[in-house]
Amino acid sequence: MPRDAAEAVTLQHRLRHRVVSDAPLPAPPRLVAGLDVSYESSSAGGRIAGAVVVLHLPDLSIAESVTSIGTCDFPYVPGLLAFREVPILLSALEKLTVTPDVLVCDGYGIAHPRRFGLACFLGVTTGLPAFGVAKTPFVGTFDEVPDERGAFTPLVHEGETVGRALRTQRGVKPVFVSPGHLIDMDDSTGLALRLALRYRLPETTRRADRLSRDALREALSSA
DNA sequence: GCGACAG
């Protein structure tokens, strides 16, 4: 891992060419993994907890869940989020005894200043299909999304469609979906929708968020 | 040059 921002940007530029973001999934996914990270402090130096929850499709029952505790050694810089979260998430992924068919990341894929967001990084690193579902806008612009579940408008950045603003529930703000690696726009959108049957965010993200939060609380209190 | 800026 890079030690500073300059090295990180260089690494992103070197790896971005390995990204495949226009291919459909090789087969219908059976196991989908949600990943998330919780922080003790907003800045670097504090403890962090990474969590991965694998769900069965289509029933969304839990297949396996793992966590990993560590320290945050990279500051938050827009565009460099992956360098904060990838290490802890990889250590958690190593504990899995099952191999997910796709990773659902908390953040962006190719909808990124250098087309290499967190989902691209995790996908290229693990060799697994990965896409991102973000809660707030980052790069690009989009037209208002019709207030209907499943409706979406393209997220455009520098003339390219890099993702979609997707309404997962009527009456709630849209989420932002973008392919990361070995998956395309349609499969990413379809999966996000299948995972967000009741709430705004995919069930994978919600479960991983809770698990990482619980794991961090536990780590901070016991030791 | 001035803001905006995933989590």
Next chain:
DNA sequence: ATCTTGTCGC
């Protein structure tokens, strides 16, 4: 991400 009160709605 995280820190937090009250409030609207099913």
